[in-house]
Amino acid sequence: MASDFRIAVLGSGKGSNFVSVADACAAGKSPAQVGLVLSDVATAGILDRARERNIPARFIAPGQFRTKLDPQAEEAFIEALRGARVDLVALAGFMRVLKGDFLRAFEGRIVNIHPSLLPSFPGLEAWKQALNHGVKLTGCTVHFVDAGVDSGPIIAQQSVPVLDNDTPETLHQRIQTAEHELYPKCVAAIARGQIAVNGRRVIWGN
Ligand code: GRF
16 A cells, blocks of 8 residues: 555664564555665665665764764764655664754654563663563563653553573564564554554554
């Protein structure tokens, strides 16, 4: 289904969540289209996955910092997103924290997927944090992005069990399978205008 609701996906890695969102849109399960993919990593698989689908994909050099974009890079990302007239910015394994100008440019229109049941285990390798802590249940969270790390209003969560014989790899794989179900559903709900935010609470309408 062609749609005017345009999504950009930002990622630094292999791009499996991008694939789940883009393929749901292409299959008409979501009234949206992915119009642009951006990465801070020139060799990221997400760029290849986008190009295979004829979706415009660009590497933008992140600059001198390790965990954030430098001001010039931030400006280049904002310009690319504005140029593509995107309605929603979906982070999918984008390994840089977004700061003030970026957040203001797309206020209320940036979402992220995180591999734990937030607010447990924000930050890196959340599946390892869950294993090390010994929780019996973990999962994934889709949330709006604010100035903190994995701290914005929660849109939806999906749980998975932690099994006695799990390794970091088996647990991460189970979480990713849940992510690939949850993220396209959330993006579709946003594209349909079903999602409202009231302070910290995200309400799913009809
Ligand atoms: C996902 O596990 C996501 O939760 C985290 O980064 C990973 C990205 O994986 N933020 P992929 O590149 O979408 O396969």
